[in-house]
Amino acid sequence: MTEPDKITLRVYSEAAHLEHFAINAGDQEGVLTGTRLDEVASLDLKGIHFLPVALSRANQTALIGSECVSNRYAARTEANSFG
Amino acid sequence: MQPEQKLIASVSLRDGRVLEVSTTIEAPRPKVTLISKSIQSPIASPIHLENQDDLPQDGRLSFALKTEIPDIFPRTEKIEIAASDRSFNVLLSVSDGNLVLQDAHSVLAILEPLKQFGPSAFGPLRFRPVASDGIKGDWQPLVSLVRMPSLNEIRCPTEPDQQCTLEGTNLFLIESIASDAEFKHPVPIPAGFMDTNVTVPRTDGSAFCSSKESVLPSLERFCRLPSGTCLERKCSQTCAGGAEKWHPAIPSDFAEN
Numbered sequence: 606m607t608e609p610d611k612i613t614l615r616v617y618s619e620a621a622h623l624e625h626f627a628i629n630a631g632d633q634e635g636v637l638t639g640t641r642l643d644e645v646a647s648l649d650l651k652g653i654h655f656l657p658v659a660l661s662r663a664n665q666t667a668l669i670g671s672e673c674v675s676n677r678y679a680a681r682t683e684a685n686s687f688g
Numbered sequence: 689m690q691p692e693q694k695l696i697a698s699v700s701l702r703d704g705r706v707l708e709v710s711t712t713i714e715a716p717r718p719k720v721t722l723i724s725k726s727i728q729s730p731i732a733s734p735i736h737l738e739n740q741d742d743l744p745q746d747g748r749l750s751f752a753l754k755t756e757i758p759d760i761f762p763r764t765e766k767i768e769i770a771a772s773d774r775s776f777n778v779l780l781s782v783s784d785g786n787l788v789l790q791d792a793h794s795v796l797a798i799l800e801p802l803k804q805f806g807p808s809a810f811g812p813l814r815f816r817p818v819a820s821d822g823i824k825g826d827w828q829p830l831v832s833l834v835r836m837p838s839l840n841e842i843r844c845p846t847e848p849d850q851q852c853t854l855e856g857t858n859l860f861l862i863e864s865i866a867s868d869a870e871f872k873h874p875v876p877i878p879a880g881f882m883d884t885n886v887t888v889p890r891t892d893g894s895a896f897c898s899s900k901e902s903v904l905p906s907l908e909r910f911c912r913l914p915s916g917t918c919l920e921r922k923c924s925q926t927c928a929g930g931a932e933k934w935h936p937a938i939p940s941d942f943a944e945n
Contacts, residue, residue, distance in 0.1 A: 623699055623709035629823070630691045630716040631757070637699075637709070650697040650711055651689060 621645055626669065634658065634670035642667040691715045716757050718765060718817035718825040723794065725751035727831065735836050743831040745810065749799040751830070752790065755817075760792045764820035767797050769830065772812045778804040779818065801833050810835050837861045844890065855885045865889070 621641040626648065628635025635655070637648065648655040648669050659668040689695070693713040700706050728748040729737070735744075743749050755761040763782045770777035780786040780797050788796045801809060812832045817825040837858040844852035854865065860881040864874035867889040875888055 617703055621701060623707055626697050626709050626711040627714055629714045630689055644701045645699055646702045647700045648697050
């Protein structure tokens, strides 16, 4: 009897659906719109690295800030509301 | 990055996947700088607030702002003033007359809290610019709005072992009264106190009261109730007759205290 082949699969959760990212010129934080935004780890735009700082599930938006903004939020709250 | 620019950002998910998202660079948000501020307290009030950032509810605040973004202050831009918990707010505007352009770059703002917020408003206030298209600038701290009781006089009997009586209105705003600034022997004012007089500790010329609003950031705040003809703590007054009657009196240099 032939042994069945074993195939290793990696199962992903439903991917975040990203609609739009908007940021005002000169700002260090912007708003990302979409669903399952809790899955977002980081965002890169023109060489600038942004991290999540706050999530609004009702409005399906996430506040995304540059690294220094993110660190400031993290220092202000013990637990980042995104996690 | 320039306004109206359309870009693509790459988003990394926690599981390692990378997605792309369309990005819009929007116009810069308005930004103003607080140049100066001035609090005009009601002249008739005998209460001296220790914190220079305390705005009496029936007082008036004037403050000057300089625009940084855009370069010229637009006549349609408004200044929003609100409680830190956003429980009340007001928008000042050139058209309403409570924003007055000093020149093309700076504006004088005038706030009359009792008129604009009503009698129940108190606590820290902050402000931000609001552009005509609704884009808002960052919040900045402004002052702390404080409600104060109206204090008329302190009457003390000639017998040294008897306590005095403080007469006034809105005494429920007082948390406790003491004859010393350290509040070693405070007399608490119960919640919902509606009388117009209250028994207070014997005083040699001044009484101290802590405000209920002192639960807000300025824990050191206390108001000083002057009596006699001066505001100094050591001032004492003796009167002929059955009882001393101390009238609050405002010295000419009160505003500088």
